[in-house]
Amino acid sequence: MNRKNFLSSMLTIGAAGPVLAASAPAKAKTGTPLNMPTYLRPGDTIGITCPAGNITAKEILPAVQQIEDWGFRIKVGDTVGKKDSIFGGTDAERAADLQQMINDPGIQAILCARGGYGAVHIIDQLDFSPLASHPKWIIGFSDITVILCHLHTNGNFASIHSKMCNSFPDDWSKAEPAQADSILSIRKALSGERMQYKALPNTRNRYGRAEGPLVGGNLKTIESLAGTRSDIDTAGKILFVEDTGEYLYSIDRMFWHLQRTGKLDRLAGLVVGGFKIKPDDPGEEFERTLYDIVTERVKAYNYPLCFDFPVGHQKENYALKYGISHLLDVREAEVTLTDSSVPAATTIPGA
Template sequence: MQQLQSPPSITTSQKVRVIAPSGDLREWERFEQGIKVWRDRGYELVIPEDLSQPWGYLAGTDEQRCQQLIEAWNDPDCVAIACARGGYGSTRLLEKLDWSQLSDRPKWLIGFSDITALLWGLAKYKGIGGLHAPVLTTLGNEPERSQQQLFDWLEGKVNSITLSGEGWGNGKATGILLPANLTLATHSIGTAICPDLENVILAIEDIGEAPYRVDRMLTHWRWSGHLQKLKGVAIGRFSQSEVSTPSFTMEEVWRDRLSDLGIPIVMHLPFGHDGENTPLPVGCIAEIDTDSGTLSYRR
């Protein structure tokens, strides 16, 4: 994977459009809190009247959600697109979305979890790096530090960010940062959006996945040969993973499935669900260092 084109920095008073490309929006109070965070910083948030038109567990039909994305992306005055929530559904859009309908002009696509599919699609088909960062329904619950990091990165006020965790494995490495939800990334293997993972530092998080399911996904990655291509692995938060039956711990699974790769691993990093979700730009230069237990990235 090569370094991706980064969208230009944005400034307050500019237009940010809201889309709901995944699950039906149910957390309206939390959604409004996220909107308030953006507006309090001076941005013009544009929310379509048909933002969420429930269709089963989705925020609208595939066609409706595709059209929302296309209209927001092709709006020449829009500098960023903020996703309302995750859940499930963005992968369905990849079957229907004609990427040639999207302008080549880069802008920020912001979200995480289920939005992984769109971030990876944007990287694959447009060569543009989005931002793995809170969706609107989680932004209001973020600590001030990670909110500030989000806007500092978008506004070009910082050129690098360092996250601290616990390192193990082999030394340090430099590569291209590729953040993802592990489940979504696993389901991309063998599909058109799965990127070339050579030279990649994979940053992964998830929610509600028991250790045995994470074991199963990592084993699938091993069998596919994709893990063996990586320069390093950065592990964020795997929340709500507790089980009542006999089990390996999550850390035991990580060490069992990754230790023989001979690459740097850093875990317990502050990104993912249910806690601080530090923004991770897709496709930028990153360094992972087991001695210091850090993941650093720069523009």
């Protein structure tokens, strides 16, 4: 089967606690009810802000136009167009802009304009307590993993791990199917459609079925959060990871870190997404593949494992409902990851 067609065969099925001041590392609050935002309807407002890297108003225009075509309204934050070093404004400006959107009852979702670096600078300045009574979707990936992990650990807030404004094409007629499908999956996730994604089979996969909350994100970022108030507890959960621009030895070290911090031993399942690997320096060849690294670290456990899942710094980066229960089914013929929080219904025509 054609790889692009296979990976783009996403099924969509129709459906209907305050954060404390930073002082000591937090522990995931097991048993805390899921704080689930209301799914969006046409006319709802999505705010766009820059909690990490900078972006211009011109660069977000394709995203603004597309989201408005979906029927949503847009509120552009003050940090769009601002620049302080590599950041979208100063720490104070970025924290204030995101906080204003958290506080604003007229905003139903917050789309982070891009990743890069910088969310860790402001995470402990933010007050997420308004989300306890009025949850709203926070959307992003890469460096925004800091915020998604923090929300999950501190209040069990659901969020969306997906592409951001800098991934929307200027010309949709020239977009590859995987890129277009990935972006359209954001609308589907926000609108409450039941999501099911497929990945190509891989001989290094480990077969089985698992169900649990879906957590994870950028592997280097997850590693950097260990011991902080944003650290995630992975016990009983499906962990997904992705990364870009790392040497193989660095990826090996990160998986050792996951094992040594107990993040691998009680998983329900492990999903390995896209990894753009930095070539070894001459004479410093690591001589291990990504598949070798992961397989070695999880050989003592028996949960299902899949590789090459369509999430990460790549065109095939589908929207995932973070913190929400999913079913992972790894078989010899295919891999499926299904949102199990929304009852199955009839398939939407054209989906």
